[in-house]
Amino acid sequence: MILVVPIGDVDTRTVEAVSRFVGSYYSRLGLPARVSDPIPAEWFSDAYNPSRNQFIGRVFLETLGGIKAKTGARAVLGITSLDLYEKGLNFIFGLAHPGMGAAIISTFRLRPEFYGEETTGNLLIERAVKEAMHELGHIFGLGHCPNRWCVMHFSNSILDTDVKGPYYCTSCELKLKKNWG
Template identity: 55%
Template sequence: MMGNDSYSSNRGSSRDVLSFLQNFLGGFYAKYGIEVKLVGGLSLSKFYYAFDAERNQFLARHFLPVLSYIKKDFNARAALGIVNVDIYEPGFNFIFGLAHPGLKVAVVSLYRLYPEFYGNPPDRKLLKERALKEVMHELGHVFGLGHCPNPKCVMHFSNSIIDTDIKSWMYCESCLRKLEKNLARSHV
C-alpha cells in the first residue's frame, strides 16, 4: 500500500487514515496469507504528465504502471496506491478509484472522500469508513471481482458519495465466496 501526502490542503495529513487502512487490511487479508505493508510516499511530481490543468485532476490510469513496478520491487501479490488528489477517467467527471486486475494494482483517491469536500464539518471517522470501502472495492477488482448489484455490498458501483455511504465495507456473501475462491486459486 502506497500513501501520498504531498497534496497540501487544509484537510491535514492522511497518515492516520493510512495507518487505519494498513491495520484493517492487514487483519482482513492475513487469513488469506497476504501481508499488508505500508511503504513510503511517492511524489506527485513523478505524475506531472497525468495532470489535466483544465480539469484540475489527474488521469488515474497513469498511476497504475508505477504501482506495477512497485509491486514487482516488493515481490508483492498486489499494490494499492492511495492519493490525496482528484482523479478521473475519460467518460467520468471523477472516480474514487481504479483497479487493473491484470497488473494486480489499484489506486484510490481520498480527495472526494473528505466530508469537507461536500461542505460538511471534518469527520475523521467518516473519512476512514469511506476510505476503507473504496479500498476494499478496488482490491476486490484486483482480485477478480466485478461490480455487484447488491447496494449494501462493497463491490456495488459508487456513482456518488451517497452510494459509498450506503454500502458496507464488507463483501456480500456471494462476492466473499468468489474472492476466497480467487485468492485460493491465484498465487500472484
C-alpha cells in the first residue's frame, strides 16, 4: 500500500485526487493507495527556518519514514501546503528518500496563484499528481530522466512541471518494472 498523508492545512480535493491517480497507476503493481488521517503541521516546527520563512524538507521524511514503519506501507507520501527547501536550493517541489520509503511534496509553489495565474480548473491537481508520481518514482528506484515529457524529468521551475506528463516514459516504466522484480 501507498499511504498518502496530509500534513497541516492542505486542500482535501488535491489530496484525494493525488491518491486516486497514484492508486490507479500503482494498483497494477499490487499497491493500492489510501489517505491517512491528517497530521498537524506543528509536528514539524523544528523544520522551520524563520530567516527563510520556509521548512527544510528532510525533517518531514524522518517522520514519514516512521509512519511507514508503523503502518507496514510500502511507501508513504506526505502532502503539505508549507513552503519547503533544501540546503543549496531556493525551494523544492518535493523530496524523496528511497531507503526510508518516504516522500514529501509541497503544494505551496504548485498553486497557480503563486505565479499570478487564475485558480480555475485543475492545474494545482495536475501539478501535484506529477510531483507525487515523480517522488514515488524515486522511492521505487528511478532517477531523473532526460526526456522532458517524462514525469521523472527534473523540474527546475514550474514550467518544467507543466511541460511533462504525469506518467513514466517507456524507459522509466521498464526500469520501474525491473526494480519491482
